[in-house]
Amino acid sequence: MQPTDPRTQIKHRLDSLVAAGVEFLPASSPVAIRSETLPETIPPPAALLHEPAPTSSTPPVDSRKSLALLANDVASCNKCPELFSTRTQTVFGVGNPTPEIVFVGEAPGGDEDRQGEPFVGKAGQLLNRIIEKAGLTRDEIYICNVLKCRPPNNRKPHADECRNCRPFLDRQIELLAPKVILCLGGVAANNLLGNTTGITKLRGQLYDYNGVPLVCTYHPSYLLRAEGTPDERKLKFECWDDVKLMLKQVGRTVPG
Numbered sequence: 001m002q003p004t005d006p007r008t009q010i011k012h013r014l015d016s017l018v019a020a021g022v023e024f025l026p027a028s029s030p031v032a033i034r035s036e037t038l039p040e041t042i043p044p045p046a047a048l049l050h051e052p053a054p055t056s057s058t059p060p061v062d063s064r065k066s067l068a069l070l071a072n073d074v075a076s077c078n079k080c081p082e083l084f085s086t087r088t089q090t091v092f093g094v095g096n097p098t099p100e101i102v103f104v105g106e107a108p109g110g111d112e113d114r115q116g117e118p119f120v121g122k123a124g125q126l127l128n129r130i131i132e133k134a135g136l137t138r139d140e141i142y143i144c145n146v147l148k149c150r151p152p153n154n155r156k157p158h159a160d161e162c163r164n165c166r167p168f169l170d171r172q173i174e175l176l177a178p179k180v181i182l183c184l185g186g187v188a189a190n191n192l193l194g195n196t197t198g199i200t201k202l203r204g205q206l207y208d209y210n211g212v213p214l215v216c217t218y219h220p221s222y223l224l225r226a227e228g229t230p231d232e233r234k235l236k237f238e239c240w241d242d243v244k245l246m247l248k249q250v251g252r253t254v255p256g
């Protein structure tokens with residue numbers, strides 16, 4: 001449930017922005033985010049209150065500022081009344097703001113809604129193993145979802161909710177400018193490709209999303225549900241083939 005206490009709302013909003021990788025807020029952001037306007041019982045995340053000194057690995061400020069502004073817009077979005085009234089916080093995305101690879105999933109679940117970060121539950125643990133096997137780390141890629149708010153009881157996102165959230169996703173990917181996108185599951189694949197084809201038919205091939213190569217594979221939750229069934233091995237091998245196809249797009253050595 002969206003907290004009614006303004007102090008809790010501010011804290012969730014700050015936590016959500018920090019989880020989204022926002023390190024500072026542009027000057028044009030609402031002043032309520034500044035330390036002197038916060039209720040004194042809430043220590044503001046220090047990282048949000050100043051702009052870090054640039055380093056050689058610091059991404060372009062405009063891109064980071066734009067992502068910060070976008071995450072701020074998402075945190076105050078109420079376009080989907082049911083999701084707005086039941087979410088704990090928005091889940092914008094996490095990872096490298098200038099990634100080669102972006103993973104796009106479906107929507108936050110309960111753990112993600114509580115922590116403000118995508119893929120932190122059981123499915124996230126399986127995703128972490130896939131990322132590690134691929135020779136990658138969560139810090140070097142970027143992970144987000146089609147929906148930035150949790151659907152109640154983890155139901156499937158409604159079509160109008162996906163439509164409402166789509167401009168945020170499109171802008172997010174535009175700012176991230178990845179070299180390849182990996183869609184995790186049918187909802188992400190159908191949304192970005194604009195079709196209704198099943199994931200088993202979509203996977204294993206390369207697509208184009210606004211000039212960015214796109215690969216589709218199974219959602220980690222689907223792989224978890226297949227564990228202990230006769231399909232488990234086949235599905236996991238197919239997922240691994242998709243990951244290798246994704247890695248090839250960025251010239252990465254494909255692990256054996």
Ligand code: SF4
Binds near residue numbers: 161
């Ligand atoms: S799902 Fe997206 S469009 Fe809907 S309320 Fe959340 S942020 Fe807004």
